[in-house]
Amino acid sequence: MKVQTPRARAWWWSIVISAVILVTVVGSWVGPAAQGRAPAPLSEEAGWLRDYLRIDTSNPPGREHRAAAFLGDILHRERIPTELLATPDGRVSLYARLPAEGEPVGGPLILTHHMDVVPAGPGWSVAPFSGDVIEGRLWGRGAIDSKSLGIAHLAALIDLKRRGAALTRDLVFVAVADEETGGSQGMGWLIEQFPDRFSAAWAVYNEGGGVRAVGDTVRWWEVEVAQKRPLWLRATAHGRGGHGSGFNPRSSVHRLIAGLDRLTSLPAEFRVTAPARDFLGALAPRYTGRLRRIFSDLDRYIKADGPSEPMLPTYTNLFVDTLQVTVLEGSSSINVIPAQASALIDIRMLPDTDAEALLARVREALGKRIDVEVLVTAPPSPPSPKDHPAYRAIVSELGGIAPVVPSYMVGFTDSRFFRERGIPAYGLSPFALAAGEGTGVHSADEAISIERFDDGVERMKRIVRSCVAR
Ligand SMILES: [Zn+2]
Secondary structure (H helix, E strand, O other): OOOOOHHHHHHHHHHHHHHHHHHHHHHHHHHHHHOOOOOOOOOHHHHHHHHHHOOOOEOOOOOOHHHHHHHHHHHHHOOOOEEEEEOOOOOEEEEEEEOOOOOOOOOOEEEEEEOOEOOOOOOOOOOOOOOOEEOOEEEOOOOOOOHHHHHHHHHHHHHHHHHOOOEOOOEEEEEEOOOOOOOOOOHHHHHHHOHHHHOOOOEEEEOOOEEEEEOOEEEEEEEEEEEOEEEEEEEEEEOOOEEOOOOOOOOHHHHHHHHHHHHHOOOOOEOOOHHHHHHHHHHHHHOOHHHHHHHHOHHHHEEOOEEOOOOOHHHHHHHEOEEEEEEEEOOOOOOEEOOEEEEEEEEEEOOOOOHHHHHHHHHHHHOOOEEEEEEEEOOOOOOOOOOOHHHHHHHHHHOOOOOEEEEEEOOOOOHHHHHOOOOOEEEOOOOOOOOOHHHHOOOOOOEEEHHHHHHHHHHHHHHHHHHHEO
């Protein structure tokens, strides 16, 4: 046996220590994947969302029946009864109700979201209905608008059922078809056909809420209480068809172009409405400088011909009825004059605009030879109140993180069907999305952070529990 001198022992130990360091360093380079370590398992709710995102409900055509069956299966496993409600055109919505224990203290709380999504469109980095999990995010059309919200609602309902909670009022879960093209085959139809299920509602939580963040930090929450109203039109010009080589002053296309030119030349009229005053007044203290000054004194800065100082379009649009010609339809051949040409016109009205008067102006500008058909519209409705317990429940949960602001949005949601009937509806998103995380909504690469989704689901459970549990 060879006896080691102290110097030889030191040399030997230095080799051993170097080898240990080398193995540790290489191990950390190679990373978890090469070591076969699986990614963290999804929460039950994130697993539901992944599977929900894998169901293609692009609208048109929607095909929501598969999504309704998917949600129905989850509810059946929890022994919560459901109803599938189908329009004559076969568009399916799902309705579930958890009853109050004994005599309810009032009408139900309704949780509603839409199952349909806008078509995926081009430019995606992943397959848009893959439900892929990449770097801690769930990807897919609907990840934010609005399947994540739907799963948060579902989780809140199931949470109460599993707890065996005694409810003071009924809790209703509605997953609807057809929101993205106006709701006539979804909530608009349901509320007309089944007024008894909706008319006595205490309050509604729906999409439309949001968050303003800088990086990962929430600056404020927006709970939507008011929105602009749609006036969607089809304008159709008739004329004499024929060969493109002909002299034809009665061309339908030329009549349409001339009419649209008169229409889009009408001056825009800006004005301050009550919801804009409430929203921007609440935002004023969150800004500094110019916007704080403008938001604190709207009457001074919003003139009839527009804001006297530059503002972001998201805010400018809150003061004016906007009009956009979005679709033109005529001949499909360069050398054929069509007998008919049409345009789709997307008008967004302020909450108190007189729709009939506006429509009369549109018809007059387009002229007698152009027919105007109203595709979608909504009557004026009051903003949902801030002194309602369903609003206060949101504030007491979200307000612990950041201030809650009652917002007024330029888009429209199914909440209008409730507000028209005097039912308070709140656009509520419980997800503390980071800055820029919402950019995939209605464009490519819609995705949601799984961690922020899971946190939001728990928030939604607490908000709903505080509204309905004894
Ligand atoms: Zn939506």
